[in-house]
Amino acid sequence: MGAAEEAGALLRSRFPDGFAARSKGQLGDVVTDLDVAAERLVVGRIRDRFPRDRILAEESGELAGDGGGRTWLIDPLDGSNNVVIGLPVYVVGVALCVDDTPVVGVVHDPMTGRTWSALRGGGAQGPGGRLAAPPPARPLSAAGPLLAWTQGHAVSRDDPVACALRHSLELRSRRLLQLWAPLVAWAMLARGDIDGFIGYRAEAIDLPAGALLAREAGISLRHLDGAEFGGGFGGPDTGRSFVAGRPEMLPHLLGLVSPFSPGTEGTHTAETAPTGPAARRSSAAGTSPSGPTSVHCPGRPSA
Numbered sequence: 001m002g003a004a005e006e007a008g009a010l011l012r013s014r015f016p017d018g019f020a021a022r023s024k025g026q027l028g029d030v031v032t033d034l035d036v037a038a039e040r041l042v043v044g045r046i047r048d049r050f051p052r053d054r055i056l057a058e059e060s061g062e063l064a065g066d067g068g069g070r071t072w073l074i075d076p077l078d079g080s081n082n083v084v085i086g087l088p089v090y091v092v093g094v095a096l097c098v099d100d101t102p103v104v105g106v107v108h109d110p111m112t113g114r115t116w117s118a119l120r121g122g123g124a125q126g127p128g129g130r131l132a133a134p135p136p137a138r139p140l141s142a143a144g145p146l147l148a149w150t151q152g153h154a155v156s157r158d159d160p161v162a163c164a165l166r167h168s169l170e171l172r173s174r175r176l177l178q179l180w181a182p183l184v185a186w187a188m189l190a191r192g193d194i195d196g197f198i199g200y201r202a203e204a205i206d207l208p209a210g211a212l213l214a215r216e217a218g219i220s221l222r223h224l225d226g227a228e229f230g231g232g233f234g235g236p237d238t239g240r241s242f243v244a245g246r247p248e249m250l251p252h253l254l255g256l257v258s259p260f261s262p263g264t265e266g267t268h269t270a271e272t273a274p275t276g277p278a279a280r281r282s283s284a285a286g287t288s289p290s291g292p293t294s295v296h297c298p299g300r301p302s303a
Contacts, residue, residue, distance in 0.1 A: 001106050001117055003045035004092045007038040007076055008110035015110070016086045029153060030084050035059050038076035042094060046072050056233070058205050069099045073233055075206040079181030093183045095209035100232035105209035105216075107183050116187050116213055124190055124216035131190055131217040143174040145195035145249065148185035150178075152201040152237045162200050165260045169198060172256055186210025189244060190217035196245035196253045204233035207240060220250045225261035 011034050024031040039059050046055060047063070050072070054065035057074040065071075072094065077083065079090030088111045096104040103120040116131070118124040124131040147169060155162050170176045177194065179185050183206050189197045190213045197214075199207075211231025215221055221229040221244045229242045245253045 001094075001108075001115060003042045004094045004106045004108040005115060006045070007041045007092045008108045008113075010034070010038055010041060011077060011083075011090070011092070012110040015083060015088065015090075019083070021080075021084045025153070030080050031059060032077065032080055032083060034083065035077045035080055038092060039074060042074050042076055042092070046074075056205065071097045071233070073097065073205050073208055075183065075209075078183040078206050079179075081180045089179060089181055089184055091181060091183045091187070093206050093209045095212065097208050097232060100230065100234040102208035102212035102231055105212035107187050107209055107213060109184075109187070116190060118209075118213040118216040120212060120216070122216070124213050126191065132192070140195070140249070140252065141174050144172050145245075145252065146175050146177075147173045147253075148177040148179060148188065148194055148197045150182040150185065150197075150199045150202055152203050152240070154237055155201050161260060165198075165200060165257065168259070169256060182206050183210050186214050189219055190214045192246075195249050196243065198244075198253070198257060199240065199242045201237040202240040202242065204237070204240065207231055208233055211242075211244075214244055218246070219244050220247050222250065222254060223261070224254075224257045226254050226258075 014034055019032045019034045021030050021032040023029070036059055039057050043055055043057055043060065043063065046053065050067065050070070052065050053067035054071045055063040055074065056071060057063070058076060075093040077090055078093050082089045090110070092108045092110065094106045095102055101120070105118045106115065107117070108115045114127045116124065116126045149166060149169065151162050151166075166176070177185065182199070182202065185194070185197050187210070188194045208231055211221055211229070215231065221231060221242055223229050224241050224243060229244075231242075243250075243253050243257050
């Protein structure tokens with residue numbers, strides 16, 4: 001936790017004007033020298049204390065180890081695109097996995113100085129102490145739930161499933177937040193600020209810290225088909241689509257995403273919103289009615 005907070009102090013000291021940025025890849029992503037400096041700091045602290053552990057870092061990749069299946073995952077600046085445009089929505093994320101199971105997670109917000117952390121089986125902690133499990137419930141708005149959305153960098157901007165799923169959620173939710181910083185959304189969910197979080201082929205590097213924080217705060221995590229979702233980093237990104245929400249909200253959220261679960265997702269295209277029981281449940285909740293809808297899938301929203 002100390003390493004994440006130290007990296008956060010570095011980031012805050014140079015935001016919004018003290019850094020340079022460059023393009024990263026061919027899909028519109030960016031990297032700043034803040035990412036690199038913060039990552040170097042966190043990697044160094046972990047290497048000093050756990051020299052045998054494996055490390056996977058957002059910018060430098062894999063640093064091999066032989067620490068008995070222990071892997072640290074470091075996202076030194078989750079929200080680089082926000083930083084580049086001067087939007088103060090970014091965090092530092094650090095997780096420890098044993099094999100593919102998250103056991104420690106830390107999310108630090110440099111702008112507010114707040115830190116959230118979780119220990120597998122030990123609960124989640126925030127600035128005010130232990131997070132409620134689950135967060136206090138509130139009635140579902142007639143306009144639908146307040147949701148966040150993320151999709152992996154490898155998902156193309158015209159991916160038919162991503163376009164149709166995102167459009168369906170936009171129709172059936174009060175708001176669908178696309179924050180460009182998934183760990184911010186995980187922290188909001190753990191605190192009870194939002195009702196649910198849906199991910200489509202999510203990135204591996206920031207997933208374990210956020211998923212563990214949410215789970216230890218009493219949030220339920222499922223694959224789109226309703227099966228338990230572990231929140232690990234291993235395997236292909238096709239195994240990292242998820243829905244997360246408070247237990248009492250989960251049936252409604254699963255109803256929203258069920259038309260896109262494995263075995264059915266190929267039946268939907270970007271031109272047709274889902275119909276059927278899930279759509280009727282959403283309509284009954286007061287959200288947009290079901291039925292064919294023209295979908296425009298604009299530029300790719302990274303994260």
